[in-house]
Amino acid sequence: xxxxxxxxxxxxxxxxxxxxxxxxxxxxxxxxxxxxxxxxxxxxxxxxxxxxxxxxxxxxxxxxxxxxxxxxxxxxxxxxxxxxxxxxxxxxxxxxxxxxxxxxxxxxxxxxxx
Amino acid sequence: xxxxxxxxxxxxxxxxxxxxxxxxxxxxxxxxxxxxxxxxxxxxxxxxxxxxxxxxxxxxxxxxxxxxxxxxxxxxxxxxxxxxxxxxxxxxxxxxxxxxxxxxxxxxxxx
Numbered sequence: 001x002x003x004x005x006x007x008x009x010x011x012x013x014x015x016x017x018x019x020x021x022x023x024x025x026x027x028x029x030x031x032x033x034x035x036x037x038x039x040x041x042x043x044x045x046x047x048x049x050x051x052x053x054x055x056x057x058x059x060x061x062x063x064x065x066x067x068x069x070x071x072x073x074x075x076x077x078x079x080x081x082x083x084x085x086x087x088x089x090x091x092x093x094x095x096x097x098x099x100x101x102x103x104x105x106x107x108x109x110x111x112x113x114x
Numbered sequence: 115x116x117x118x119x120x121x122x123x124x125x126x127x128x129x130x131x132x133x134x135x136x137x138x139x140x141x142x143x144x145x146x147x148x149x150x151x152x153x154x155x156x157x158x159x160x161x162x163x164x165x166x167x168x169x170x171x172x173x174x175x176x177x178x179x180x181x182x183x184x185x186x187x188x189x190x191x192x193x194x195x196x197x198x199x200x201x202x203x204x205x206x207x208x209x210x211x212x213x214x215x216x217x218x219x220x221x222x223x224x225x
Contacts, residue, residue: 033212037155045205045212056205056212059115088155103147103213105157 002026004093004106012112018079021109025072025093032074033103034066037088046089049074078111086113116141116203120216128224133188135219137201138181146184147202147213148175157200160186191223 005024013019025032034046045058049068066076072093078085088110092103117140127133139146145164151157161168161175163184168175172191177184188195198220202213 035212035215042217043200043202043213043215045214048212058205058212090155090157092157102162103159105149105159108155110155 004091004104006089006091006106006109008109009107010110010112012114013081014114015081015083017081018077019081019111020075020077021089021091021111023074023076023091023093023106025074025091026095026104029093029095029104030072031094031096032068032072033092033094034074034076035090035092036060037090037108038084038086043090046076081113083113086111116143116205116214118201118203118214118216120201120219122219123217124220124222126222126224127191129192131191131223133191133195133221133223135186135199135201135221137184137186137216139184139201139203140182141203142179142182143203145204146177148184148186149200149202149215151198151200151218153197160199188221193223193225196221196223 007022031050033048035043037043047057048055052068063079068074088108090108092105094103119138121136145162148160163177172189174187198218200218202215205212205214
């Protein structure tokens with residue numbers, strides 16, 4: 001099976017712009033989580049989607065939003081970009097089966113805000 | 115929100131040494147994850163633990179649910195084990211959840 005894919009891999013934006021990142025989970029996985037990684041804060045949970053519904057949300061401002069489509073692909077959007085939004089954005093697709101709970105991480109999108 | 119504490123933050127050891135990384139969390143959980151991140155950002159899930167101990171090659175992970183504590187051990191460490199090791203617990207303590215993470219342990223194994 002193909003792994004989790006994220007596009008684009010690298011992105012440069014300027015303050016005030018908006019950005020949309022995409023994540024395609026492993027085939028058959030219905031749960032997708034998004035995370036932000038910065039040198040100062042480490043990895044932080046943004047939100048989790050399951051079957052097109054947001055199940056949980058981390059402590060981020062409303063500028064961060066997401067959605068999931070019927071094919072389980074997910075997008076996250078950041079509006080009115082700030083310098084502090086520069087980070088590696090990771091998505092993970094999740095398989096829970098037979099008592100196992102495994103998260104498979106994508107390679108990430110590195111966003112630079114100038 | 116679950117709080118995850120990890121120690122040490124940095125660890126440098128010689129090849130062959132036995133390595134221990136510790137993780138504690140604040141809210142009772144269904145399972146705890148250990149992850150490995152290499153330079154360049156790629157994250158690999160090493161273990162998901164709900165009780166007891168798991169072993170994969172030279173890696174061993176243990177968890178004590180009552181004490182809310184987990185450890186990751188590396189036996190016969192090798193320079194290729196150099197990476198950041200991160201423990202993670204469910205964000206709210208439940209099962210249907212994203213993860214909250216420790217700050218990571220930056221491990222360097224010197225030849």
